[in-house]
Amino acid sequence: MFAAPTNTPRTTPITPNTPWLGRSVERPEDAALLTGSQRFMDDLGAPPGTLHAAFVRSPHPHARIVKIDTAQALQCPGVHAVITGAAIAAFSRPFVVGVKAPMEHRSVAVDHVRYQGEPVAIVLGDTPYTAEDGMALVDVTYEPLTAIVDPQDAMDDGAVLLHHEVGSNVVADRHFRYGDPESAFASAAHTISIDICYPRNSVTPIECYGLVAEFHSGSESYEVTSNFQGPFALHPVMALALKIPANRLRLKSPPASGGSFGTKQGVFPYIVACCVASRIAGRPVKWIEDRLEHLMAATSATNRVTMLRAAVEADGRITALDWDQIDDCGAYLRAPEPATIYRMHGNMTGAYDIRHLAIRNRNVLTNKTPSGLVRGFGGPQVYFALERLIQKMALQLGREPLEIIRKNLIAADDFPYRTASGGLYDSGNYQAALQLAEDDDRIERLQQRQREVRAVGGLYGIGMAAIVEPSISNMGYITTVLTAEERAAAGPKGGAVATASVSIDALGSISAHISSVPQGQGHETVIAQVVADGLGLTPDTITVNTELDTGRDAWSVASGNYSSRFAGAVAGAAKMATDRLRSRLADIAAAHFDCDNTDITFADGTIGATGSAIKSMPFRRLGATSHWAQSTLPQGMEPVIRETVFWSPDVLAPPNATDEINSSAAHGFVFDVCGVEIDRDTGRVRVDQYVTVHDAGTLLHPAMADGQVRGGFSNALGATLYEHFSYGADGSFQSGTFADYTVPTAAEVPDIEILHVQTPSPITPLGAKGIGEGNCMSTPVCIANAVADALGREDIELPLTPSRMFELLDNQEPPKPVASGNGLERPTLRRADYTVTGHGETHVPVAPETIWPQFFDVQAIQSIVPGCQSIEEVDPYHFKGQVNLGVGIVKGLFDADVRMEDVVEPKSLCLIGTANGPLGSSNGEAVVVLIPDETGTRIRYSYGINLSGKAAAIGGRMIGGATKILINEFFRRLAARVAPEHTEPSTLLIKVPDSIQKLWRSICALVQGGRS
């Protein structure tokens, strides 16, 4: 089955017989996109009477819900209902999960929240605005719990448990063994290992989640329009959660989506929540997610800790790999997890011929957003470890990385190749791809450039990566997480059904339907090419319908737009449907022309007969026959109006008894090589040259294939240098806007060189494989290898932001000048793990004994605390109140609760408090020391706070400065109260807007007024 590679024909002359496929035809999608007239989820309108949903979300990463008070929200004008998790639970059950652990995950939390942003209630309002007004008035009392952020901490004995019923934060732990890895390691010349922490990130679409859900009380059924993208294996997950037969859940996806990159898989819990909300409210419910919600709580790729070992012969040949992977799936194992870690199971040996393999996979829960599909799904984590190890191996063995790669690649005549863990690589010629990268002295020129830069003291590194890009996922791969016995009990799962229909209308024009909603990829263009080629028509005459309606259209569990399945599976199914239609039309034509059906041709909009009787008629005329003139059909022939094909590759068997699994139907190849230059001064990494060679089988539309490569590269560049879901040590989420979740823009993405090798897949109908995810898998590690090469360091952790690079550059900071700083001995805080800390000092010309009572006097506190609205004394050392806190334009009302501890009259005390409000929740402490001197008292203080919720998610850059303003204002007011006539502006580290100064300036201004 060896297929000879061919380079992309970029300049092949177009003749009338040139197929449409393989040409970069104009995209019918673009006119609407470029003129802003395409309609997306929020543009589609909703049935009359629709209410708008706003989700009340936990500001805490981990907490028990003590009480939800909805009374005030229900009083809010325009608010119709407030629906809590308990109310949702009455009409739903927890989601099914892919592992045998009693983990309970509901669309809206009940009693216990496990990540910042987890929904706890739904407010339904007349408009999105009133719903949000009501949201701020839902009063939820939480009892915060310790949050687990690091997956390795989560595995510790005695770690706080997210799910008590599970009894551990590890929800799945499986060992796999293929071949004889123990012997291979025992006899290896070298064992080379690497430890990797892969960070959390996503790929963010322009359009966030959106849906309209409606309960039909008459039929007890739900109808939903949403930008859900599949896999439709989640349809039964939703139906089961809603406690209805699957045929009572009608899911509709409109034909255009504003991007997904996998993420819109994660809309499904919201579909369930809004279905139930609609049932309770008796009205349709619409919800459009906003950006903060999306970044904080929609979904994420998994972060992963990997320990990878390789057994290596003296000549650099790898004989065995031993993987230990700890995948952090966030707070719940949400379907289709644990798919991230198992998607790659069949290709854990990458592009290399390695026969012995050990794998341990652990899925761990932490207090972070549940993980899910993100472009590259599972690939970046695996290849980052594997290809970093290859680079390290080369270094350790004193060889070139290219040599190690070449020595271990699967040979071109070994295809189809069965991997150690059961993957079936359908086709490839990896050597040809490497050769293409080396042609034209590409690599030599990089090395030349490296020598030049290094000669002048610069930092320049070269990186490479060779990866196998799987596409068309096996619906059964996730069950690899179960033991063979558990799988046997549950029944085998496998396959990947793709669906396409091609139909002829009454005027003989052709429409096609596919069960895959595009998110910008260009499905319409390619399907029109496929159908046009099959029927001798032009693509512009074909209408392609990409909306999906589970109540009407042909679909199956694998339907949807994910795992790079369009080109291989969906377009292939469209070809098969076209072929079937063509064949049946040929039968009609043969009868009409009185010839053999093998003599029938389809070209230039006509159906003709070759051979003895050269005849033809317009396609549309013959095509419409079945509608108008059944009597003219050959005897016994059913009308030819619509052909639907369900295609599933037979190579996608369920995992076998020894855990071998062919996790994907097609396997492309990517070889990348790049050169990066690092600015020593700023730490900025600049990608100087980037060459990416792809083998995605037959290319259906070369320009769009290149577009996919560029898009994947941009996403990967984000993951490598810019993007990171950042969590504080306390579990607070910190990347809630695009100012902090820094997706690269066009200005940051360099041009790249794209090359293609084409070894057609023998598995897919058109020979095509996926191409859009490869760079998400190859680019992060390719650039990381280049940075490792430039710095001569191994500890390369993403994202390689300038600040992190600065640390890797090991700069020695010049000492702090002796004179600067105030030499204050700061009061010590009780805890060291605050996100924001600060300290200061102020002087008050009165004795400590005069100041001291102020801390315990309700009236005094009310006048000292900035923005204090009300206060009550719970006991002499405990106060509660409301404060309106803010800096600049930012303001918010908080419920504050402050206790005093370590009270040593009149010397020192510690204030421990919490504040909760719509802007977030915080806890913190301030230690205050009063030191008498000749002229009064020096008040020294240290403070520390942790903040979670909205303010933490969007305001990270400002929190330190804002806290400082408020704390210093407190002490300034204290001083002003006890010694009004002597108040000095706060000193040293303190810059407080001084109201007296303000007043003075106003007076001056009044005087100057006339002159201005």
Next chain:
Amino acid sequence: MKPPPFDYIRPNTLAEGLELIGKYGADARILAGGQSLIAMLNMRVAAPKLLIDINGLTDEAYIRDDGDAIAIGCATRQAVLERWPTLAQRLPLIAKALPYVGHAQTRSRGTVCGSIAHADPSSELPLCLALLDGQVVLRNRRRSRTVPARDFFSGVLQTTRLDDEMITEIRLPVPPGNTGAAFNEMAIRHGDFAIIAVGALVDTTHVRVAIGGGDDFPVVKRLPLSGEAALQEALNDLAWSLDCQDDLHATATYRRHLIRVLGQRTIEEAIACRS
């Protein structure tokens, strides 16, 4: 991402606008370009009761060359200033800094005075105002006062503007002819808030250097031009004197490092421009 309810008034004259801010004070906020304000409203971290939209005050959209200073009205967009034909000649520092202010799209809407009023500690325009020793003209319905930049910024997003005042103009002094100007910044992406921004103005004997992003507002320091070693030492002193903070994009150590290296780079560029 839906703002809370607010009233909206679009005055046709400055006097009308001043009446409104005088009447509503802290409850009102001026809507100019809206590049920060609208985002904050949508996220509901700000909830003014009234927005006074000054986009109708076309008379206030001016750039006036007063000889020793350039006056910029409160409705003047950043893009208009960027395209002002004599900008590079009259205010080379501003010409160098403006491309770093957001993106072309945001500059086409954002106003010069709005950026000053917002007082983001990392913003370029407040830094330039401070470095040029510019002035802010604040008016209420009864009088006008002129505040030097050093007395205007008082903390993160904090200024000494009184609640009943609005910025009606800023004045940027035109540096003497032999002055060299340079601007640099390090941001995660182009158009982001600076991790550290540095501006420098050099004459024959001294350099004025301004740092943004290192403290709660731009800090300006005047240093003698006395050799590289002394300059490095002075920049190190300056770096340590600021209250640099760790945040999720950069550590305080990295910020101090940038002050030293970008400071040096910027001063050298300013010196090169001068000659």
